[in-house]
Amino acid sequence: MREGAHPGRIAAFPAQVSSQEATRARGTASATAPRRVGRKSTTREPIIQEPETNRPAEPEPEATRRDAGVAESARANRGWWDRNADEYQVEHGTFLGDDRFMWGPEGLDEVEAELLGAPEELKGRDVLEIGAGAAQCSRWLAAQGARPVALDLSHRQLQHALRIGGSFPLVCADAGALPFADGSFDLACSAYGALPFVADPQLVLREVRRVLRPGGRFVFSVTHPIRWAFPDKPGPEGLSVSASYFDRTPYVEQDEEGRAIYVEHHRTLGDRVRDIAASGLRLVDLVEPEWPAWNTAEWGGWSPLRGHLIPGTAIFVCERD
Template identity: 90%
Template sequence: MTSQTATGAGAGTPDEPEATRRAAGVAESARANRGWWDRNADEYQVEHGTFLGDDRFVWCPEGLDEVEAELLGPAEQLAGRPVLEIGAGAAQCSRWLAAQGAHPVALDLSHRQLQHALRIGATFPLVCADAGALPFADASFDLACSAYGALPFVADPVLVLREVRRVLRPGGRFVFSVTHPIRWAFPDEPGPEGLSVAASYFDRTPYVEQDDAGRAVYVEHHRTLGDRVRDIVTAGFRLVDLVEPEWPSWNTSEWGGWSPLRGNLIPGTAIFVCVRD
């Protein structure tokens, strides 16, 4: 899952990169984010590992679980089906899929994240590769999924979507979650200061953290809801559902800018359910 929602710029301290909004292309975004996730994978798993579990399929900081959501279909229908998880991190979702009898393959740009998948007991294929150039043959999978993986961080989401469509069989389903686009208009703060609009929703300028030499070390890309829908259609998918999870009463945790306060007022996550006809 994403580390943050980027809505504003600020000067970094000597120990922190500078946050800004500027253009960032495909290669720069991939290089920056591979490095960021390799450097921060350990901290990320310590901070969020308990919430994610070792073998749960959690779609978002709201805590929507595939057990209840069944966005990939009923669990009893997953057995024997090849599934590609994109931006898998420590592959907790793939572990859950394997427990249902599916045949998952977990792909991530970060080698260090996949080492955590080995640590928690992954027994299925782990692939370190870019989502924009999937190393699989056409029509290799029945299903594909991505819980905050890849799509928020790539400069060309259509490239990724077309690659996913290529490796899916006709009738295959791709489900992916991203930060809800409306969140880009608000500061990334869990408290009351995160409830006032601070930026234009229509400003697609990427959020970039850069070092003293101006090299990007972390990049997130903003797409409006309309952009996401057009990307999906342009890539050849059919959008069959858009899920905006509400904040559940049991979830009292904060995750970056996600919190019960904000979650009860504005959506934090958008989940797109797509079919390859």
């Protein structure tokens, strides 16, 4: 989950196109993790590259609001996560843990939330994690006896999943073109993955519905849409509306030549509901986690001050009939 200067967003674990030639069946993987699962903290291990102190600093990207289509968004975010995966895991690996299922910065844990079902009900279930990053959620699911597949945009993020370990497949592929057969999974989940970063969320939702079995459930979390109206500041300055909630123009960071290097897309709460309905899924719950007293951390624009006053995360619980 990336903190930034843009109003109210954090980024997490998106998914990309990389293996559309793969067999369309559960378990197809561009990489498979070694069979080990650890609870060690995520720290600077050999796979994480130390910065080159003599390398000239790259110019700061320009932040703007402009249109960005499906291909441009995927290309930009794939590159961003490959470049920043090491730093992200160093900064946030301890909070995320190696085998915890966190729905967002508030710290809501699937152990408590049970949005995918009671832990004992997960045993033997085929589960697709979309935008898995280092596959922390998949690792927790595997510990419950589920059969997860972790899918992500970034090859570098999946290398971190390999570093931490696990006995489940890793797939580098696009959330809008899932390389699995129809009806391959009982459950699907995404903790801040894919949906905030794609130009066409209905494409992703239709793909998720396709690979779910009848009665299957898809749960995904995103930054709460109301955050787009507020500046991304943790203090009192982040409590005053500074932009239109109804402005759906994407947030783009671009290089000196105007090429997008990072993109996020805004959908209102109503847009999200309509996207779910249009994809053929049924919305059964909308969870807005409250900021817990134990969480004293500040993370970009996330803080106890803001968290106690305005929602930061929206979790959509959907089912396929």
